[in-house]
Structure formats: C-alpha cells, structure tokens
Amino acid sequence: MEITEVKVFLKEGQDRKLKAYATLTFDNAFVVRNVKVIEGNKGLFVAMPSRRLKESCPKCGFKNVVRSKFCNQCGGSLPQVEARPVIHGDDASRQSEHKDIAHPITADFREYIQKKVLDAYESEKKKGPSPRPAAPSGPSAGPSVGPSSGPSVGPSIGPSGGGAPRHEGIEDDSDIEL
Numbered sequence: 040m041e042i043t044e045v046k047v048f049l050k051e052g053q054d055r056k057l058k059a060y061a062t063l064t065f066d067n068a069f070v071v072r073n074v075k076v077i078e079g080n081k082g083l084f085v086a087m088p089s090r091r092l093k094e095s096c097p098k099c100g101f102k103n104v105v106r107s108k109f110c111n112q113c114g115g116s117l118p119q120v121e122a123r124p125v126i127h128g129d130d131a132s133r134q135s136e137h138k139d140i141a142h143p144i145t146a147d148f149r150e151y152i153q154k155k156v157l158d159a160y161e162s163e164k165k166k167g168p169s170p171r172p173a174a175p176s177g178p179s180a181g182p183s184v185g186p187s188s189g190p191s192v193g194p195s196i197g198p199s200g201g202g203a204p205r206h207e208g209i210e211d212d213s214d215i216e217l
Contacts, residue, residue, distance in 0.1 A: 047160050072088065073140075075088075083157055089138060091104050092105045096115060099113040
C-alpha cells in the first residue's frame with residue numbers, strides 16, 4: 040500500500056499544539072481525513088483521526104461525553120467512574136476518552152505515514168501563509184503535495200472557519216456512536 044497524495048491544511052495561531060490537519064490518499068483509491076500534526080513534548084508527531092466516546096444517561100438515555108458529571112439532556116447526575124491517578128506524560132486518560140477511527144497496525148506503516156505527513160507539513164509550512172480565497176474554484180481548491188491522478192475535491196471548511204477538512208453529510212462527531 041502506498042500513500043499517493045498528502046494534502047496539508049495549516050492551522051492559524053501557531054502558538055497552539057495542533058499545527059495542521061492532513062488528508063491522505065492511499066493507492067489513489069482510499070482517503071483518510073482529519074489526520075492531525077501535533078507539537079508534543081518531544082517534537083512533531085502525527086495523530087490519527089479519533090472521536091470522543093459517549094455513555095448513556097441512566098435516566099433518559101441521552102449520550103453524554105465520557106466523564107461528564109451531569110446529563111446534558113435531563114440534568115440528572117451521572118454515575119462517576121473511579122479516576123485513575125494520572126502519571127506525568129501518560130496519555131491513558133486522553134485515550135480512554137477517545138477512540139481511533141482509523142490507525143496503522145504495524146510500527147513500520149505508522150513510521151511511513153508519519154514521515155510522509157511531516158514531510159508534506161514542512162513543505163507546506165515553507166510556502167508560507169497564503170490568502171484564503173473567498174470560494175474554492177476548480178478541482179484544486181486546497182494545498183496539495185504529491186501526484187494527483189484524476190479529479191480532486193477540496194475540503195469543505197467547518198463552521199469555525201479553522202480550515203479543518205469536513206465530511207459531506209456529517210455535521211460533527213456527535214452523530215457517530217458506539
């Protein structure tokens with residue numbers, strides 16, 4: 040399997056840890072969106088797309104984010120799970136609230152993805168900030184790195200205007216449940 044295209048979307052406000060979003064195309068046949076480039080304690084790394092886990096309210100059945108104290112629908116108190124002590128540098132608490140949507144199975148493939156995405160990120164960063172067009176025109180509406188075979192559709196920008204690629208027909212992660 041080969042990564043045939045990487046599109047990088049830089050985030051404004053470079054003082055934050057999230058530096059960019061990327062869209063990966065595999066073998067000109069499969070796309071993975073919302074791959075994140077993050078500045079960590081040990082440098083840049085790539086985080087695969089994930090979503091927040093939810094659990095049902097015992098009173099009304101509304102799906103609330105894990106570790107919520109009160110239901111967002113009925114206001115009832117939610118049962119609290121005993122919190123584990125957080126060890127410095129341990130990502131276990133974050134991981135228990137999020138679940139990967141897609142991820143590589145082998146360490147070699149993870150390294151391959153990370154290298155391709157970070158190379159594309161550095162290339163896009165060197166280009167510098169470009170003025171955002173009023174409306175995308177034509178097939179190449181977003182920055183692209185790598186060969187493109189066939190028509191490419193640019194991302195639709197979310198309501199926050201932050202440049203995050205959005206999926207057509209899906210409003211946000213709240214409509215995806217386990």
